[in-house]
Amino acid sequence: MTNxxxxxxxxxxxxxxxxxxxxxxxxxxxxxxxxxxxxPSEMQARLPKAIFKSLSKTISTGAKLDPSAADVVAEAxxxxxxxxxxxxxxxxxxxxxxxxxxxxxxxxxxDGKGGLVAEFAGxxxxxxxxxxSSFPNGGIRATFxxxxxxxxxxxxxxxxxxxxxxxxxxxxxxxxxxTGEALDKKTPVLRSMQALNKQAxxxxxxxxxxxxxxxxxxxxPEQEYFLIDSNxxxxxxxxxxxxxxxxxxASPKGQQFDDHYFGAIPARVLAYMHEIDHQLFKLGVPVKTxxxxxxxxxxxxxxxxxxxxxxxxxxxxxxxxxxxxxxKHGFECLxxxxxxxxxxxxxxxxNWSMGSAQAGNLMDPxxxxxxxxxxxxxxxxxxxxxxxxxxxxxxxxxxxxxxxRLGANEAPPAILSxxxxxxxxxxxxxxxxxxxKTSKKRGTLKIGADVLPELPKxxxxxxxxxxxxxxxxxxxxxxxxxxxxxxxxxxxxxxxVADSLDVLVTEIEDLIAKKKTLIQAVxxxxxxxxxxxxxxxxxxxxxxxxxxxxxxxxxxxxLRSTPDCLGELIEKPVVDVFKKHKVLSxxxxxxxxxxxxxxxxxTVLVEAKTVVEMAKTQIYPAAMRYAGELxxxxxxxxxxxxxxxxxxVTTVGDLAVGLMREIAALEKLLDTHHAKPxxxxxxxxxxxxxxxxxxxxxxxxxxxxxxDDLWPLPTYQEMLFIK
Numbered sequence: 001m002t003n004x005x006x007x008x009x010x011x012x013x014x015x016x017x018x019x020x021x022x023x024x025x026x027x028x029x030x031x032x033x034x035x036x037x038x039x040p041s042e043m044q045a046r047l048p049k050a051i052f053k054s055l056s057k058t059i060s061t062g063a064k065l066d067p068s069a070a071d072v073v074a075e076a077x078x079x080x081x082x083x084x085x086x087x088x089x090x091x092x093x094x095x096x097x098x099x100x101x102x103x104x105x106x107x108x109x110x111d112g113k114g115g116l117v118a119e120f121a122g123x124x125x126x127x128x129x130x131x132x133s134s135f136p137n138g139g140i141r142a143t144f145x146x147x148x149x150x151x152x153x154x155x156x157x158x159x160x161x162x163x164x165x166x167x168x169x170x171x172x173x174x175x176x177x178x179t180g181e182a183l184d185k186k187t188p189v190l191r192s193m194q195a196l197n198k199q200a201x202x203x204x205x206x207x208x209x210x211x212x213x214x215x216x217x218x219x220x221p222e223q224e225y226f227l228i229d230s231n232x233x234x235x236x237x238x239x240x241x242x243x244x245x246x247x248x249x250a251s252p253k254g255q256q257f258d259d260h261y262f263g264a265i266p267a268r269v270l271a272y273m274h275e276i277d278h279q280l281f282k283l284g285v286p287v288k289t290x291x292x293x294x295x296x297x298x299x300x301x302x303x304x305x306x307x308x309x310x311x312x313x314x315x316x317x318x319x320x321x322x323x324x325x326x327x328k329h330g331f332e333c334l335x336x337x338x339x340x341x342x343x344x345x346x347x348x349x350x351n352w353s354m355g356s357a358q359a360g361n362l363m364d365p366x367x368x369x370x371x372x373x374x375x376x377x378x379x380x381x382x383x384x385x386x387x388x389x390x391x392x393x394x395x396x397x398x399x400x401x402x403x404x405r406l407g408a409n410e411a412p413p414a415i416l417s418x419x420x421x422x423x424x425x426x427x428x429x430x431x432x433x434x435x436x437k438t439s440k441k442r443g444t445l446k447i448g449a450d451v452l453p454e455l456p457k458x459x460x461x462x463x464x465x466x467x468x469x470x471x472x473x474x475x476x477x478x479x480x481x482x483x484x485x486x487x488x489x490x491x492x493x494x495x496x497v498a499d500s501l502d503v504l505v506t507e508i509e510d511l512i513a514k515k516k517t518l519i520q521a522v523x524x525x526x527x528x529x530x531x532x533x534x535x536x537x538x539x540x541x542x543x544x545x546x547x548x549x550x551x552x553x554x555x556x557x558x559l560r561s562t563p564d565c566l567g568e569l570i571e572k573p574v575v576d577v578f579k580k581h582k583v584l585s586x587x588x589x590x591x592x593x594x595x596x597x598x599x600x601x602x603t604v605l606v607e608a609k610t611v612v613e614m615a616k617t618q619i620y621p622a623a624m625r626y627a628g629e630l631x632x633x634x635x636x637x638x639x640x641x642x643x644x645x646x647x648x649v650t651t652v653g654d655l656a657v658g659l660m661r662e663i664a665a666l667e668k669l670l671d672t673h674h675a676k677p678x679x680x681x682x683x684x685x686x687x688x689x690x691x692x693x694x695x696x697x698x699x700x701x702x703x704x705x706x707x708d709d710l711w712p713l714p715t716y717q718e719m720l721f722i723k
Contacts, residue, residue: 006714009231013722016268016330023278034284036084036160038077046076059155062197062214070122070152077158078107078120081169084160088168089120091128091150093175094185095135096595098485100316101175103128104168126152128173135175135183148183150175153190156313159283172313181588185487188584189309192494193217195581199501200354200362200378206505206518207374213356217494219311220474221486222302224293224346225322226334227269229722232714233332237614242607243336243401243483246692247614249700250342251717254296261294266723269299272329276301279321285314295344296720305351305474308494312487315348335483338404340716341696345405346482350489353474354378354497364473370427370436373522377508380529381500382475383418383428386468387536389496389577390416391557391568393468394479396488398562398596400603402481406560412467412478414565415551415558417538419466425539431530435523465542495583502581504529562600563681569593597677604684608670611692615663618712619699623656626706652705659698666691 034041040059044052051069058065081089090102111117128150135148150173158171175184182188193216200215233239238246265273273290280287286304293300301322306314319335326333338345355361362378369375386393393416397406406414420428423440430436463469467479480489504525511521535554540547551558559565568574570586570593578584584592630649669687674680703711 005235005712006718009229009235009714010718010722012231013229013330022271022328023275029281032278032281033286034282036162036282037284038080038158039284040157042080043073043076046080047072055154060214061212062194065154067122067126070126072122074120074122074125077125077169077171078118081160081167082107082118085167086160086169087166090168090170091152091173092170093150093173094312094316094485094487095175095183096185096592097135097599098185098483100320101135102170125171148175148177153186153309155190155307156310157284159317161283181591182584185485185491186309186312188491188588189312189487189494191583192491192498192581193308195498195583196354196494196501199498199505202505203362203374203377203501204359206377206508209359209374211356211358213358215354215356215359215362217308217490218305218353218355218361218474219308219315219486219490220303220305220351221311221315221480222289222300222347222349222351223315223318223322223335224298224300224348224482226295226297226339226346227272227299227326227331227723228297228334228719230327230330230332232719232722235714236719237618238607238610239332239334239339241610242603243334244339244404244607245341245716246607246611247619247696247699247703247713248341248716249703251715251720253717253721255294255343258294260292260296260298263292265290265292265299268329268723269331272325272331273299273301275325275328276321279325280318283314283317283321285318287318293344293346295340297340297723298344298346305353308352308490312485312490315486337399337401337481337483340720343720347405347478348480348482348484348486350477350480350486351471351474352477352490352493361473363475365424368439369424370430370439373519376427376431376436376526377504377522378501379424379470380526380533381504382497383420383536384504384529384533385493385496385500386416386418387533388500389492389574390536391559391565391571392492392496392574393477393489394557394559395565395568396492397477397479397481397484398559398565399481399484400562400600400607401483402479403561405481406479412465413542413548413558414479414560415542415548415556416467416479416536417542417551417556418475418536419463419469419539420537421463421470421539424470425537428530428534428537431523431526432534433527435527463539463542466538467542491583495578495581498581499577561685562596563678563685566593566596566600566681567678569596594677597681600681601677601684604681604688605670608666608684608688608692611695612663612667612670614713615659615695615699619702620656620659622706622710622712623652623659623702626710627652627656629707629710648705652702655698655702655705659695659702662691662695662698666695 040056043055051072054066054069055073057063088104088106090104092100092102095101107118107120108116109119129148153172153174156172158169161168161170174187174190176187177183196217197215204210236245238244277287286306287301288304289300289302291300303314322333335346337347353361353363362375365375366372394414406412426440427436469476469478477489477493480486507525508521511524512518535556538547548558569589575586575589578589579586627649630652634646634649666688669691672683674683
């Protein structure tokens with residue numbers, strides 16, 4: 001029996017024509033960018049001057065929205081959308097699932113005369129009412145307490161989402177319960193940005209740099225992903241249901257030649273990337289970079305910096321576009337952190353800074369960071385925040401999928417440390433003594449060939465093994481997983497940095513009140529931070545066992561799995577800091593803890609049940625058919641007087657029996673349940689996942705023995721290399 005699914009999949013891919021251009025190339029980028037966005041230029045053209053000024057003030061300074069403007073804005077937004085072909089509008093929000101949610105309503109209402117009239121009032125723009133109990137909420141909303149509200153976020157522009165059959169006006173919103181508690185990812189982002197702005201303004205005022213601008217957290221997330229042909233995807237139950245391969249022997253060729261990274265982009269993939277850029281530009285997403293990543297079949301796209309709130313919304317939109325456009329090109333876009341064992345997984349490196357157009361980037365050290373006191377206080381606040389709240393920052397990147405990636409060769413370890421680089425690290429070392437007096441210079445790199453130019457050389461190298469690294473004028477949070485919303489990491493980072501700024505600025509103010517000069521007070525505070533929080537600074541190899549041993553001596557937490565670290569969300573210091581800055585209440589934090597534990601449990605249970613089903617219905621039958629063919633062949637050879645050759649028969653038979661024995665053991669483990677969800681999570685992590693790996697090891701060995709025409713699953717070599 002030949003496995004026709006695999007043969008048909010390969011044939012279908014081989015017969016694909018050269019990819020045609022599917023985008024309108026007559027539009028230049030400047031005309032294309034933001035054409036489907038109800039942004040500042042569109043608002044200015046359509047709104048009365050006073051209304052536009054009011055909205056602009058809310059967006060740029062964080063001032064309260066004037067409710068009286070809503071009707072005027074709604075009418076202008078409706079007219080713009082209908083002119084562009086929109087028939088429906090949707091309040092888009094981001095529940096605790098980490099995905100995007102939306103409810104579509106038509107603009108059209110009966111006019112009472114047998115016809116229709118387009119309606120869209122200000123109250124409709126401002127508020128919607130989806131069912132709050134049907135989304136994960138950690139007990140905040142029960143089934144009999146279903147009311148929830150969406151609230152228009154004026155700081156994130158509305159946009160038009162096009163498909164083949166129509167256009168929808170999408171309005172970014174927050175999602176809260178009837179009792180006012182956050183049920184979503186956006187609300188805490190906005191609260192945390194407000195908290196950060198408040199404390200950053202205090203820092204600026206300390207140095208006489210007062211500004212009316214809102215000091216925003218800025219984010220630039222780099223998105224890694226895999227592309228495989230959809231013919232292979234639909235032939236693999238594990239990829240469809242779990243997002244990763246639960247079985248699969250390593251391909252003879254993987255990434256050992258380092259030939260995929262930054263290599264020439266395959267023509268079919270490049271056609272897909274062209275359309276991705278086209279669609280995202282229309283939606284106002286400032287994507288900048290695209291390239292092959294390290295693993296075969298892996299790629300990356302990265303946008304420019306934006307306000308953290310808008311960047312978070314755009315990141316969700318980017319993931320949607322990546323997946324939807326992939327289907328048009330016959331691909332499936334995989335965003336699981338580890339879809340293939342043995343090769344690099346995918347992350348979402350979140351570049352973070354804070355600043356405004358007027359104040360500039362507060363994380364820019366300048367040419368001489370040693371005498372940039374404002375920057376040093378801001379940077380010291382970040383270092384202190386990571387040291388004090390490392391457990392929290394580990395928890396907000398925790399998931400069943402990211403557990404497979406953190407600590408592997410392409411990802412930072414689970415130990416939260418800060419990489420400052422040579423220049424800034426040297427400055428912080430000086431701060432421990434009598435103060436920073438010098439900064440290492442950038443210098444010039446001479447390549448040695450006259451035809452090549454001399455290059456300006458950075459004052460420090462980069463460190464890809466650090467989970468939280470300073471990279472010139474921003475910090476890069478490298479531990480975030482590719483499938484995750486960046487909202488959680490940003491909320492945590494904004495809040496703990498706001499708290500550290502509060503602590504440091506208050507201490508400086510107190511010292512000034514005691515007759516210290518500003519510079520004296522700053523030096524005292526910086527020396528304390530550089531001394532007390534030096535343990536979190538590490539510029540070496542984060543993968544080495546020596547660092548793990550050293551980190552333990554320094555008292556840094558090494559929370560290796562999701563069940564180990566989710567409890568950090570409800571530790572008293574975390575609850576206190578979120579309450580202090582009015583970002584999340586104790587109940588809101590507890591709800592997130594419960595939701596994330598449940599998500600972990602459900603993820604592992606689905607994977608385990610998929611392992612059982614695939615092993616029983618696909619892998620075991622393939623092994624037994626092959627064993628049967630071998631027995632028949634051996635018997636025929638004996639009739640011909642040829643010596644018996646039964647080693648392979650015995651090996652395949654023993655592995656098949658062992659496979660079913662381990663499946664029975666896994667099923668027994670799955671029948672064991674615990675009342676407390678976190679206890680269940682620890683059982684799944686300690687018992688079920690290792691058993692799944694044991695079953696996989698047997699199945700992968702069988703893959704190397706069973707005749708290729710009988711093996712039912714597309715192989716790693718096929719999925720990763722056939723494009």
